[in-house]
Amino acid sequence: MLPLGVRLRILLRLPLLQASWNYERMQSLGVLYILYPALRFIYRDEDLVLACRRHLEYFNTHPFMAGPILGTTLALEEERSLHAEGSLDVSEFKGMIMAPFAAMGDAFFWGGLRPLFAALALLLAAAGFWWAPLAFLLFFNLPHGLALIAGLRGGYRQGLGMIGRVQRYRLPDLAVRCKEGTALLLGALSAVLVADTLRSAEVASAWGPCALLPVLLLGGLARLGVSNLILILLMSAALLVFFG
Amino acid sequence: MAWSLDYLYAGLVALLVGLDRTAVLQLLICRPIVAAPLTGWVLGDFQLGLQAGTLLELLWLGRLPVGAAIPPDDTQIAVGGTTLALMMGASAGADGLPMLLLCLLVALPLGKCGQIFDHLARQGNGLLLIRAEQELARRRPAAATRWHLLGLGFFALASLGTYLGIILPGSLLLPWLAPYLLAKVGDAAPWLALAFPLVGIAVFLGALRNRRILFLFLMAFLLVYFLREGF
Numbered sequence: 024m025l026p027l028g029v030r031l032r033i034l035l036r037l038p039l040l041q042a043s044w045n046y047e048r049m050q051s052l053g054v055l056y057i058l059y060p061a062l063r064f065i066y067r068d069e070d071l072v073l074a075c076r077r078h079l080e081y082f083n084t085h086p087f088m089a090g091p092i093l094g095t096t097l098a099l100e101e102e103r104s105l106h107a108e109g110s111l112d113v114s115e116f117k118g119m120i121m122a123p124f125a126a127m128g129d130a131f132f133w134g135g136l137r138p139l140f141a142a143l144a145l146l147l148a149a150a151g152f153w154w155a156p157l158a159f160l161l162f163f164n165l166p167h168g169l170a171l172i173a174g175l176r177g178g179y180r181q182g183l184g185m186i187g188r189v190q191r192y193r194l195p196d197l198a199v200r201c202k203e204g205t206a207l208l209l210g211a212l213s214a215v216l217v218a219d220t221l222r223s224a225e226v227a228s229a230w231g232p233c234a235l236l237p238v239l240l241l242g243g244l245a246r247l248g249v250s251n252l253i254l255i256l257l258m259s260a261a262l263l264v265f266f267g
Numbered sequence: 268m269a270w271s272l273d274y275l276y277a278g279l280v281a282l283l284v285g286l287d288r289t290a291v292l293q294l295l296i297c298r299p300i301v302a303a304p305l306t307g308w309v310l311g312d313f314q315l316g317l318q319a320g321t322l323l324e325l326l327w328l329g330r331l332p333v334g335a336a337i338p339p340d341d342t343q344i345a346v347g348g349t350t351l352a353l354m355m356g357a358s359a360g361a362d363g364l365p366m367l368l369l370c371l372l373v374a375l376p377l378g379k380c381g382q383i384f385d386h387l388a389r390q391g392n393g394l395l396l397i398r399a400e401q402e403l404a405r406r407r408p409a410a411a412t413r414w415h416l417l418g419l420g421f422f423a424l425a426s427l428g429t430y431l432g433i434i435l436p437g438s439l440l441l442p443w444l445a446p447y448l449l450a451k452v453g454d455a456a457p458w459l460a461l462a463f464p465l466v467g468i469a470v471f472l473g474a475l476r477n478r479r480i481l482f483l484f485l486m487a488f489l490l491v492y493f494l495r496e497g498f
Contacts, residue, residue, distance in 0.1 A: 038292040043418030045392035052396050056415035075408040133331040141324055144300050148321045156301045163295050206480040209468050210487025218495050220461045228496040238465055242473030251326050251470050258462045259372055266455035
């Protein structure tokens with residue numbers, strides 16, 4: 024068992040995973056940096072250098088999913104140092120797990136939670152609550168912190184059993200639910216913004232639902248590959264010509 | 268002297284939130300809804316920053332920072348746009364929503380330089396990997412891990428480069444553009460302020476390509492709109 028001090032150092036280093044992100048091997052140097060206190064405790068001399076080389080191999084996953092992966096990696100390194108029978112090779116494990124965990128993390132954290140809480144914060148801001156940005160940070164970072172801390176701890180304690188545990192959370196399904204929630208919040212937000220704009224411009228509220236037409240049209244243009252920047256600049260130019 | 272200190276403070280915010288974008292923590296203080304109010308608070312106008320954040324937040328919400336893809340730097344656009352609105356607005360005697368919208372429209376295309384700087388930072392980090400391998404070849408593993416932290420410097424430089432890439436040309440362009448455009452922007456301000464989130468929402472829904480989600484959006488819009496305005 025790694026001493027508490029070593030485990031704490033690893034936890035404190037975990038948020039720095041992407042500090043040296045590069046095109047060649049992406050997060051590999053970050054992985055070595057995070058694991059180094061444990062590797063130094065487990066190995067000596069040439070074994071330590073070999074272990075460092077092993078973790079300088081290509082690695083890329085979602086940064087919040089690195090906790091469970093690196094926790095399990097530590098458990099496997101400990102097993103390896105004890106020459107335990109039947110243990111999965113550390114490099115093989117990382118190579119096998121990083122892409123599925125990256126896909127889950129991207130879908131859940133970036134594609135699900137981030138838009139959901141952003142839409143919620145914007146709705147709060149539209150309602151006049153100045154603390155909307157703080158609410159956004161709080162809501163998002165609770166699951167973020169949990170994934171990092173509990174993931175690292177769980178991965179280290181449960182070893183390969185952690186994979187099944189993460190799968191049980193059904194993150195891709197949760198991401199779909201989050202997107203549906205985001206759509207509802209964005210619908211409500213759009214309605215509030217359109218109603219407020221029509222009122223301030225003294226336009227009849229019956230025109231409100233017409234705002235859905237440009238939304239659908241712009242969405243269609245975005246699907247055709249027109250960039251957001253072009254869309255907002257064209258839209259602004261059209262509005263300036265029409266109203267300015 | 269006071270105004271130059273304000274640019275410096277905004278630069279420190281740009282550095283802090285820029286590092287959060289990729290290199291450290293990723294608490295999402297880099298999102299416009301947080302970065303812009305933070306800038307506004309540091310420069311003395313939280314509400315204007317919050318307004319900038321709400322305008323920009325949705326624009327690139329659907330762009331995921333996945334793998335080697337570098338999304339547009341909405342963080343520095345939020346910081347730079349808010350800073351320009353406060354600093355240029357104060358010097359030109361024009362403030363409020365029209366000046367903010369004009370500054371954001373100037374900052375948006377200038378922010379494209381952020382992707383170039385980010386790309387350069389990631390290329391620079393490739394050199395750190397080579398150095399780390401050289402240290403390992405010399406049997407110095409502790410020295411190898413130390414190269415990792417230098418990557419923070421590259422990402423910090425990229426953030427500052429993008430901030431300056433928005434602030435410097437923006438400061439030159441705005442005094443020239445404002446006399447021609449500020450009145451027009453003022454007339455169209457409510458519609459422009461609506462266009463920013465609507466474009467973001469449209470792109471977000473378009474990228475999902477999911478009829479059920481589109482249906483939910485439409486139903487929520489109609490329900491809330493008619494509840495507020497009456498049938």
